[in-house]
Amino acid sequence: MKKLGLLAFVIILILSVSVVPAFSQDDDTIVIGFLPGVVDPFYQLMEIGVNQAIADSGLNIELVVQIPESFSPTTQTPLLDAMVARGDLDYLIVAATDKEQMVAPLQLAHDAGVEIISVDTFIGDGDYVNGPITFPLSYIGSDNAEGGRIAARALAANVGEEGKVYVQNVNPGISTTDQREEGFREGIAEFPNMEIVGVDYNEDNENLSVQQTAAVLEREADLVGIFGTNVFSANGAGIAVGNAGLSGAIDVIAFDATSFAAEQMRAGVVSMMIAQKPFDMGYLAVEMALAHNAGVTSVPKRIPTGYAVITMDNIDDPAIARFIYEVGE
Amino acid sequence: MSVNVNQGGEKSRYRQLILTLSRVWAWVFLAILIVFFTTSVNFSTDGSVNFLTVRTSQNILIAITPVLLMGLGQTFVIISAGIDLSVGWVMGLSSVVTALAARDLAAGGTEPYLAIFIGMVLGVVVAAIFGVINGVIIAKLKVPPFIVTLGMSFIARGTALLVGGGMTIGGLPPEFRNVGNEALFYLVSGGEKAGLYFLSAPELSRESLRSLDRIFSWPVVITTIFVAMAMFLLHRTRFGRHTLAIGGNAEASLRAGIPVDRHTILLYTMSAATAGIAGALHTARFSGGDARAGDPLLLGSIAAVIIGGVSLFGGSGTIIGTVIGALIIAVLQTGLVMLSVDPFWQFVVVGVVVILAVLIDQSRDLIIGRGDA
Amino acid sequence: MATNGHTDPVLSLRNIVKRFGGLTAVKDVDLDVSGGEVVGLVGDNGAGKSTLIKCISGVYHPEEGQIIFQGKAAHFPRPIDARDAGIETIYQDLALAGNLNVGANIFLGREVRKSSLGGLIKTLNNKYMTNEAKKVVESLDIHLPNYEQQINNLSGGQRQSVAIARAVYWDAKMMIMDEPTNNLGVPEQRKVLEIIRTLRERRVPVILISHTLPDVFEVADRIVIMHRGRKVADKRVAETNSQEVVQYMVGALDDFPETRSA
The missing domain is CATH 3.40.50.2300 (Response regulator)
Incomplete structure (x- = not known):
């Protein structure tokens, strides 16, 4: 075994000596x-x-x-x-x-x-x-907290600065999504006629997100908006809203603007995306x-x-559409 | 010969009572939960919100579809004294494969619904292949199922992420959404369009959107068909009888000429295939292929099977039990959200119910005895 | 109750040798069992009884010698092949699925089915299987309280009799019973012995392995004694007594010293 180890060591030594010079470039x-x-x-x-x-x-x-x-x-x-x-x-x-x-x-x-x-x-x-x-x-x-505030303000503007909203979050303890939720709370607090009726954690699973949102839709008959702290949370919430026949009546905001989220927006599942850059x-x-x-x-x-807010009104504007996280294959 | 059984009729009656109770407790518990949530939700909202509605029942039915599909195959596997830990990521793999195949076929000009169908079949087939490999290693190489399926879980995970590039697969034909979200019936309660509609919903004004209920959406219908098939298979056919026999006494089954190896391979193939169906339906519901779709559901599906009374030692269990188990978890989760209970309590409560279920199973064994123990 | 030694034997063993590495577990054993004959196989622990019957039932494969079953040279690669040929081995609790009922156990692996859904699929015919089970169990003069119950809920003796009933139902040509009365209460032991007598009446030969000499003397026609892998005695029960049998068992007596080759 010792011999084998020595052999391996020597081989590695030779390899490293012969490979390293290849990396050293001009100054x-x-x-x-x-x-x-x-x-x-x-x-x-x-x-x-x-x-x-x-x-x-x-x-x-x-x-x-x-x-x-x-x-x-x-x-x-x-x-x-x-x-x-x-x-x-x-x-x-x-x-x-x-x-x-x-x-x-x-x-x-x-x-x-x-x-x-x-x-x-x-x-x-x-x-x-x-x-x-x-x-x-x-x-x-x-700044994720700032992103949460921007989401809150965009949602408020869309619903006339009043009504109940709900948060679909991933899991507690993730710094980014926690900050987004916190920023969203701060943002909603700027509007006296708005209220957050609850937060649920979906473990990054759309199925659970649908189930939780569906239950909240039953509980809160006058809900006007939902903030999904990532794409899956928003997509699940949007599906639940759609299944309840409330597409268009309740705004669903997705944090992040993946091409999948954009697709869900065009299909009416998500109403707004907060795009990072x-x-x-x-x-x-x-x-x-x-x-x-x-x-x-x-x-x-x-x-x-900073952020870009993408809605159905501006998604076809190339200046905005380029913020969608789309990469050619 | 009946000396032992007849002595002490008291004891025998007591045993019978325990046996009956242990068999029906899950039903009783589910009923209690529904009554509890109906009254408490009503009470906590001063009567403005009702738990016992068509919509809530449909929400719960949709929520349990993936858990239940995974649980169906798992029920057979656990009855045979095995376990399948790979179904979570196998479901994710199926979701990704379904999405990729349907997307590329549709883009290549295949008729959308045909592309969707082929995609879903392909997802299930790929999933089933993983099950075959599980089964062969377990049956032929005699590696414990826990280890094989744990390893396979990682392989399926890697494969799913590789195939999908680690991203949600979008760009699916829009018809996919219909398969996952449209329903058999639409109920409009109230308004001038009140009534029950078959296969398609009527146009509704924005104000009356809330009066529309989807009853038996396609994933629920498909899952129901598979539940019925599984019930039939387990309780009425030779396949089911052999599954029970292998779980009860594998050695005896072998001596009786049951092809235990072949049967084991079939069981794991079935388990992976039902997870594959769950994955294909996930893609349909969310119109996206997601490698991580199943992983968070794995433990819930095993919990449903155990709450449903399937013994982890094998040899006993029913499909309806697994359905009840899945319902109990979903009713708990939905009810607690409607009561605005802190989300963390939901996990605690589900955990308590799982342990309770196993305790009841064990106390039954203690009282009536298992084998000659 | 004829113990007919003159008919052709159902099973003949010739010079059976089984070795495990350097150890010879069975040495040159000859044995004939005829129809309707109950042969008691006795010997101390390690005398080679179990190894010998495992050679018959296909669990082990002898290195030398011949097994002739029903007049033909037989070779059983697997236990299932011996069973298919009609040699049933009844082990305590090993051969039953405790979680299934009597009928399911008797038909285990050979379930009877009927056409369902207009011939589309075949389903289990539980009613038929339970009825048949009841018939065969009762034909052995055994009474079970409930045929729908799991076997687990039956007593040890009842389970033993279900195993025997299964062998009878499937028309076993020969039965090997390994310590069938172990761990049973006295009334149940009597019952098992009674069943063995019933089998003899039906002319099913039985090889009975037992440590309990009184049991052997009660039901067996012949007694075969093994010592250190060899057969040291093969006597009619009427011609011997337990004292003498013990002498053979400990090696003090030996009828076949010629097989004691170095």
């Missing part, structure tokens, strides 16, 4: 890593933004992409370590899958000389100036990396990317 090549949270259209659109910014820069840039198979630090960390182990990475654009658990691995990467740029999600509390974590270069992403996040992240590389010392620690 003026900038190596940027992109490590999103999981395979999904949101991050795919972000990757398109990254690529676009690299193309627009005209510089000699090598992009290294790794994508975790599930949204979890357990799957993301090994990929991170592998990227850092290359030894030539200058910048890492990363959507950390956990704000606490990813701190240490990213700190190690930073210590190895990689500049970190957070996209979509953050580590620590997201405040890279005064918060506990300050080593990343910047956090570029939308992943393309912007990816593009700006590369811009900030290049700025830093060029010697800019005042890269903003926080760049909020």
Whole structure:
């Protein structure tokens, strides 16, 4: 067994010696890593933004992409370590899958000389100036609480600023959806004639979402709107509304604008989408990396990317439609 | 020969009572739940909301369709003293395959309903293949079902995510939505269009939208057909008898010439296939293929089977029991939401009922004895 | 109640040898069983009784020797093949599904069906199976309180008799019973012995393995004693007594010393 181990060690040694030089490029090549949270259209659109910014820069840039198979630090960390182990990475654009658990691995990467740029999600509390974590270069992403407030205001405007509304959430404990719900509560509180009659958690399952919404529709005869904190929650709620024959009578707002959500909107299941701007996040992240590389010392620690509200009235407007997370196959 | 049984008629009567109670408690419990929610929902809303309505009953029926379909195959498997943990992700895989096939066929010019039908059949077939593999490994290689189906669950998960690219598969023919959401009957209560309509709903004004009820939507109809078939299969045919025999005494079944291996393979194939039907119907209801559609339902479906009185040791159980089990869970969930009970309590209550069911099953065994124990 | 030793034997074993690795569990055993004959097979633990009958019932395959069943050389690759040929082995509780009723057990694996839904599908004919079960059980002079009940709810002796009734129903040509009276109450033991007598009247040969010598003396026609894998005695019951049998069992007596090859 010892001999076998030695053999393996030698093989690995030879391989690494022979492979490493292939990575070491000219000194003026900038190596940027992109490590999103999981395979999904949101991050795919972000990757398109990254690529676009690299193309627009005209510089000699090598992009290294790794994508975790599930949204979890357990799957993301090994990929991170592998990227850092290359030894030539200058910048890492990363959507950390956990704000606490990813701190240490990213700190190690930073210590190895990689500049970190957070996209979509953050580590620590997201405040890279005064918060506990300050080593990343910047956090570029939308503010989920703000997204919740925007959803509340858009819904209020649509229903005449009065009536009962209901929230379909995924699971308690997920920072993004919790913040969306919280922002939505704050937003609804701005309207004295509006009231949230309840929140239910569907475990990210449309079937349970339908069941819960159907029961709430029975309980609250005068419900005017439902906020789904992600696409599945909204889709399930919308199906229940449709089955009760109330399509059009009750507004269903979906957070995020996947192409599937857009489809559900065209079918009348969902009435409004709150779109984030992943393309912007990816593009700006590369811009900030290049700025830093060029010697800019005042890269903003926080760049909020904002939202677009998509409804049936503006979905065919190309200026709005481009916010739908649609990627060509 | 009847010496033992006849001594102590008291004891025998007592046993009989326990036996009867343990058999019908789920029905009684379901009835109590319905009465409880009807009165308490009425009370808590000062009579403005009613639990016992056509609509709520239909909502509950739709909600249990995927759980029940998964539970049907699972009932057979657990009766044979096995377990199938793979059905959750197999359902998701079927949902994705159904969506992809229907989408691409329709895009290629196939008539939409034909594309949908072929897609659904394909989803079920792919699911069934996973069941065949489960069954072969369990029957021929003698690996415990718990381990095989746990492993297969991961394989199905990976396959579903690979095939679907980890995303919801949209872009389906719009007719798909009809299959998942339209109904056999439409009831309009009140208004000038009041009445029962067959197959299609009348046009209603915005104000009277709430007076329309869909009765027996297609997923409910399809599930009902499969429930009837499963009942027939388990209680009336040789296949069902052999399933019970294998669960009661696999060794004896083998000695009696029952092809136990082949039967086991069939059971796991069936279990995966019913999960596949659930997946195909999921795609129809939500007009999207979703790899994760079934995973959160797995434990609920096993809970339904257990509440329904199927012994985890195998050898006993009924299909109607599983239906009642699924109904109990759905009535609880719907009722608690209508009562505005904190959502976390819903899990607690379902958990309590599952443990209660197993306790009742065990106390029955303690009192009447199992085998020569 | 003829114990006819002159008719052709139903089962003949010739020079049966079964080894497990270096250990010879059964050594050169000859045995003949004729119609209507009850043969008691006795011996200490490890004497080779169980191995021998497992060679007959297809569980084990002898390395040497011949099994002749109903005049023909027989080879049973699996237990089910022995059963199909008509050799039924009755183990305590092993062969019944406790969760099924009497009829279902008697027809286990050979269920009788009827056409249903206009011949579209075949369903179980439970009524017929229960009736037949009742007939065969009662023909053995056994009375069960309820034929719809699970076998689990029956006593050990009742279950034993259901197993025997099943063998009778399927026209067993020969029965092997392994300790059929173990764990039974006295009245039930008597009942099982009675059933064995009934079987003899029907000319079904029985090999009875038992540790309880009085039982063997009560029902058997012949007694075959094994010691360390060999047959050491084959005597008519009338010609021996339990004291002598014990002598054979412990190896103090030996009628076939020539098979004791090194």
